[in-house]
Amino acid sequence: xxxxxQHPSRVICKSGTSVKxxxxxxxxxxxxxxxxxxxxxxxxxxxxxxxxxxxATYEQGVEKDKFLINHASLTLSTLTVTSAHPEDxxxxxxxxxxxAGRGYTFGSGTRLTVV
Amino acid sequence: DAKTTQPNSMESNEEEPxxxxxxxxxxxxxxxxxxxxxxxxxGPEYVIHGLTSNVNNRMASLAIAEDRKSSTLIxxxxxxxxxxxxxxxxxxxxxxxxxxxxxxLTVNP
Numbered sequence: 001x002x003x004x005x006q007h008p009s010r011v012i013c014k015s016g017t018s019v020k021x022x023x024x025x026x027x028x029x030x031x032x033x034x035x036x037x038x039x040x041x042x043x044x045x046x047x048x049x050x051x052x053x054x055x056a057t058y059e060q061g062v063e064k065d066k067f068l069i070n071h072a073s074l075t076l077s078t079l080t081v082t083s084a085h086p087e088d089x090x091x092x093x094x095x096x097x098x099x100a101g102r103g104y105t106f107g108s109g110t111r112l113t114v115v
Numbered sequence: 116d117a118k119t120t121q122p123n124s125m126e127s128n129e130e131e132p133x134x135x136x137x138x139x140x141x142x143x144x145x146x147x148x149x150x151x152x153x154x155x156x157x158g159p160e161y162v163i164h165g166l167t168s169n170v171n172n173r174m175a176s177l178a179i180a181e182d183r184k185s186s187t188l189i190x191x192x193x194x195x196x197x198x199x200x201x202x203x204x205x206x207x208x209x210x211x212x213x214x215x216x217x218x219x220l221t222v223n224p
Contacts (some may be wrong), residue, residue, distance in 0.1 A: 006158070034212070043202075043215060043216050044153075044214040046212075046214075094158075095158070103151075103161035103164055104212055106159045106160070106161075107158050108157055108158050109156065109157060111156070
């Protein structure tokens with residue numbers, strides 16, 4: 001089946017540094033990818049929609065200058081958390097729709113801890 | 116986005132059927148009904164989706180009410196590996212998925 005590979009699975013970074021998270025569609029082309037964030041014991045919250053070759057669309061309240069999204073190819077989207085702070089510590093998950101009429105597939109998530 | 120109402124939690128015994136309900140009374144006529152599940156520290160996993168007719172796949176069955184204001188996900192024989200948070204999500208074709216709180220399913224051995 002369709003797979004979205006997400007890396008890294010875990011990352012610890014110092015406050016003020018930047019972290020890049022990658023999501024690759026392994027056996028299909030993803031013109032659109034979605035980025036979510038999940039805090040402990042909460043549901044997934046959509047952060048942004050990433051479109052290949054164009055600017056991402058951010059949800060209300062999500063700082064686009066802090067969460068940089070790049071979708072330069074049909075198989076790769078990246079999320080960069082810039083100047084990370086402890087409150088950015090969360091579980092970040094990407095997703096893509098495989099094809100019309102089919103479900104969405106999700107990456108395995110990235111646990112970010114900012115110390 | 117249509118609002119959904121799901122029980123916060125449900126319990127089942129292993130090898131018994133489980134019926135997970137979802138109310139989505141504000142669903143529009145063209146919204147698909149998606150179900151996903153999430154195990155701890157993992158990304159969500161697609162379970163099933165449908166529009167009007169009941170749907171079956173190797174994982175589960177989806178029963179959709181005639182008025183489409185509710186649906187039920189059916190796991191025919193629960194296993195310990197089915198313990199997860201189950202999300203019911205009405206979705207406009209091609210658009211993003213908006214997650215609600217879901218139902219935490221506990222499966223007892």
